[in-house]
Structures are given as C-alpha cells and as structure tokens.
Amino acid sequence: MGVASMITCSIDGNILNMGYVLARESVSTNFKLQNESSLPIKFWVRLESLSRKKAEAHQQLPKFITSHEQRAEIVGTQNYNGQSVFSIVPVEGLMFPGKAQEFTVTFSPDHESLFFSDLLKVVLFEKKVSHQILLKGAAREHMMFVEGGDPLDVPVESLAVVTAFDTEHKEEAEELKPILVTLNYVQLDTDTTTSPATRELQVGCIRTTQPSPRRPDHPLMVSTLLQLRGDVKETYKVTFVAHVVTGL
Numbered sequence: 269m270g271v272a273s274m275i276t277c278s279i280d281g282n283i284l285n286m287g288y289v290l291a292r293e294s295v296s297t298n299f300k301l302q303n304e305s306s307l308p309i310k311f312w313v314r315l316e317s318l319s320r321k322k323a324e325a326h327q328q329l330p331k332f333i334t335s336h337e338q339r340a341e342i343v344g345t346q347n348y349n350g351q352s353v354f355s356i357v358p359v360e361g362l363m364f365p366g367k368a369q370e371f372t373v374t375f376s377p378d379h380e381s382l383f384f385s386d387l388l389k390v391v392l393f394e395k396k397v398s399h400q401i402l403l404k405g406a407a408r409e410h411m412m413f414v415e416g417g418d419p420l421d422v423p424v425e426s427l428a429v430v431t432a433f434d435t436e437h438k439e440e441a442e443e444l445k446p447i448l449v450t451l452n453y454v455q456l457d458t459d460t461t462t463s464p465a466t467r468e469l470q471v472g473c474i475r476t477t478q479p480s481p482r483r484p485d486h487p488l489m490v491s492t493l494l495q496l497r498g499d500v501k502e503t504y505k506v507t508f509v510a511h512v513v514t515g516l
Contacts, residue, residue: 274305275363275390275398284388286354286375286405288413288474294376301371301390301399303363309392312360313371316387317343317352342402344385347378354386354403377407411476414492414506416469417447446493 278300289295303309347353355374363369377384384406390399451465491507 274303275309275392276302276304277390277399277401278302279401282400283402283404284373286373286403288406288408288472289375289377290411290474290476291377291380291407291409293476294374295405296372296374298370298372299401300368301363302368303365306365308365309363310360310394311363311369311398312391312394313356313358314389314391315352315354315356316389317346317354342385342387344383344404345381346384346386347376349378351376351378352386353377353384353405354388356388373403375403375405377405380407380409382406408472408474412471412473414447414469414471417449417467417494446495448495448497450497 284297284299286295286297301311345353353376355376357372358369361369373388375384384404386403388401388403389397390401392398447469449467449469451467453462453465455462491505494504494506496502496504
C-alpha cells in the first residue's frame with residue numbers, strides 16, 4: 269500500500285484523451301510514472317478490453333437494449349479487425365528508485381466512431397493496482413466534420429461492418445448525415461425583450477500525414493443536412509468550406 273502510493277503519474281485527472289484522428293491512421297502520445305520510493309518496483313500495464321472480466325461481460329446483454337442508467341462500462345467501441353484500438357509500450361518493466369518510466373500510448377481506429385474508450389491499469393507486484401487511466405478517442409472518415417445538435421443515435425454500435433467504398437467514389441456514395449437542432453423560444457412577458465433561441469455547432473478539421481488528393485483550387489469542405497425544429501420544421505443543406513491560411 270505504501271509503495272503504491274509513492275508512484276506518481278504525469279496525467280492530470282486520470283483521463284487521456286487522444287482527440288480526433290482519421291480512420292485507419294494512428295496517433296501516439298507519451299506519459300510518465302515516477303517512482304518516488306527508495307525501492308525498485310516491478311510493474312505491469314494492462315488494458316481492460318483484453319482482460320478476462322471483459323470476455324465474461326460479452327455474455328451479458330448488449331448496452332443498446334438495456335436502459336441508459338445501466339450503461340456504466342468504461343470499455344467502449346473497439347476495432348472491427350479484432351485488434352485493440354489502443355496499445356501501450358512497454359507493458360512491463362522495472363522502475364528504479366527516484367526514476368521515471370515513460371510510456372507510449374497509440375490510438376489506431378479502423379473505422380469512424382466517437383466512442384472509442386478503454387481503461388489502462390498500472391499493476392504493481394502482479395496484484396496491486398496503482399493507477400487507472402481512462403483512454404478516449406474519436407475517429408472520422410473525413411478530414412473535416414461537423415458536430416452538435418440533438419443526438420440522433422446511441423453511444424454504442426453494432427458489430428456489423430459497414431461496406432467500404434473505394435476512395436475515388438466514396439463521397440458520391442455516402443449520404444449526407446443529418447444534424448437535428450431544436451430551438452426553444454419562450455417569451456413569458458410581451459413587454460420584455462427576450463433573447464432569440466440559439467444553438468452552437470462545432471466544425472473541426474483533422475491533421476493528417478496523408479497527401480491530399482484535392483487540387484489547390486478545390487478547397488476542403490463538408491456538407492450536412494441541418495434540420496431546425498421549433499414551431500416550424502425546416503431542413504437546409506449546409507456546406508462548410510475550409511481554407512488553409514498558414515502552414516506549420
């Protein structure tokens with residue numbers, strides 16, 4: 269107990285968010301554990317998605333047919349190819365007194381999802397859990413994306429694999445993903461000016477190492493169907509265009 273409490277972690281809040289990455293690409297980040305004790309400590313690093321308990325949990329009812337209140341799993345969406353979406357090195361070793369051990373976590377999603385997650389456990393002496401770190405990440409099929417509005421799906425996914433299209437005709441084959449925005453405007457007093465109902469959408473662009481197939485005169489863009497629901501329901505096709513203004 270005393271030795272375990274003398275291992276410190278460089279991650280604040282025990283949450284490591286890997287951010288956004290393009291599907292079938294990867295991103296890595298590092299963190300450190302510091303041995304503040306006067307003894308060398310043997311460690312192991314384990315992922316909850318690879319644990320025996322997780323395999324037993326697969327025999328239970330899936331989350332999408334249970335109530336929302338029962339959804340407490342920390343292992344979220346995983347890769348279709350059977351490989352772990354998160355990986356870490358080293359998985360075991362010896363931390364010397366007063367020294368730091370660096371770890372590299374890699375996020376490698378093979379499809380689009382906003383719900384990739386796993387739990388990383390640092391185990392000492394083969395049984396004592398020193399730290400638990402929640403790993404999170406998201407993947408998109410396109411460099412540019414739009415988020416926001418009312419949820420139209422559940423935070424879990426089917427195991428069915430979506431048919432992949434060739435890159436050249438992929439955008440033509442895909443349907444526009446709708447975004448539902450509900451605007452609630454309540455005016456209690458006709459003599460008082462009320463602020464208009466507003467909602468926010470987030471537009472993001474993902475950094476990639478892959479060369480862009482687009483020509484300079486064809487800027488990066490993303491389209492979506494924006495559905496406004498209030499007293500009157502309206503639908504618009506909205507296109508967001510990105511221009512690179514500076515290079516790093």
